[in-house]
Amino acid sequence: MNHPAIRILDFFLALFGLIASLPVLLVLMVIGFFDTGSPIFRQQRVGRFQQPFTLLKFRTMRVDTEQVATHLADRNAITRFGHFLRRSKLDELPQLWNVLKGEMSLVGPRPCLYSQIVLIEERVKRGVFNVRPGITGLAQINSVDMSEPERLAEMDAAMIQQWHWQDYFRFIIATLLGKGKGDRVRH
Template identity: 40%
Template sequence: MYLKIKRLIDIILSLISLIILSPFFLILILAIKLDSKGPVLFKQKRVGIYKSHFYILKFRTMKIDTPKDTPTHLLQNPDQYITKMGKFLRKTSLDELPQIWNIFVGNMSIIGPRPSLWNQYDLIEERDKYGANDVPPGLTGWAQINGRDEIPIEVKAQLDGAYVEKLSFWMDVKCFFGTIVSVVKSDGVVEGGTGRIGEKEVASTKETTSK
């Protein structure tokens, strides 16, 4: 029942956001075009609900010669591929704004497990253990406010499972406001690395889902 309400909330909020943010979108588009050659938007195949595939949208933050379908943390010296404007967009998470359109058309939700790359088989398999592939992926989620790039795949899947287990309006509210805090503090953003937070350090974050 809540998933239907959640979808209605997604449509309303994403439509309002697209209208209000349209002037800001134009400013970012101009800045990206002036900074480097290439398209403004970046499309990438991701895994959606029930492991279906869709193309996620982002503002382009990397040079056009960057290896495709490779997570940033698996690139050798990822800084060499990230544009000047891209560093700012990634640090502030503004590169994710075009996903508001993905939310509006139903590929994603505002809150949910972050959609994995189609070839991140290890993460997809781990999420299967917790039912985290059976809900709409999100712009942000419980794992994103509890470590983001710093947590290993096994722990990320566990946190996604904890979100699914506690799925509710109040859980989404907690994730939403937690994301605002994380973005302001740039928590968990690690270029070229992942898995810096271990199982024990993340265990306390899982306990908070029951509060």
């Protein structure tokens, strides 16, 4: 997963994705502005080698929502437009910018918050932070989210240790076809 060719592929696919989706990004920004007044959500996340970076997403919750892991967030904080963005996974599009900058990969372990101590400890034990975090990966297409930190860290480690080139494309295609549910908001 740390192969230089992956970084090159990430760069060009993210660049193409941003250019190709520009009209959609602009429309979502305008709708998001009317929905919450602040369409882009920024949050500090744990990156490669545990270095911090600012993750970008389309905002799906009210602006005043407490910044916690998604599975701990209040379900009522999600806006109607936010539900659409989450179901369609369009809330993830701005992360292509994170990929372009080299903070993330298209495929890798989902970046966690610094407050997710158990997940961080489990990932440290398994060497998960040696790779760039990703938009999608093995856990995401199998609907394993951050509410199960040990299981998630195990899947992340398995993905890294058993890495094959075809996995990169398989995970991306599976995600684009709607496989996996992403991080779920609990009741």
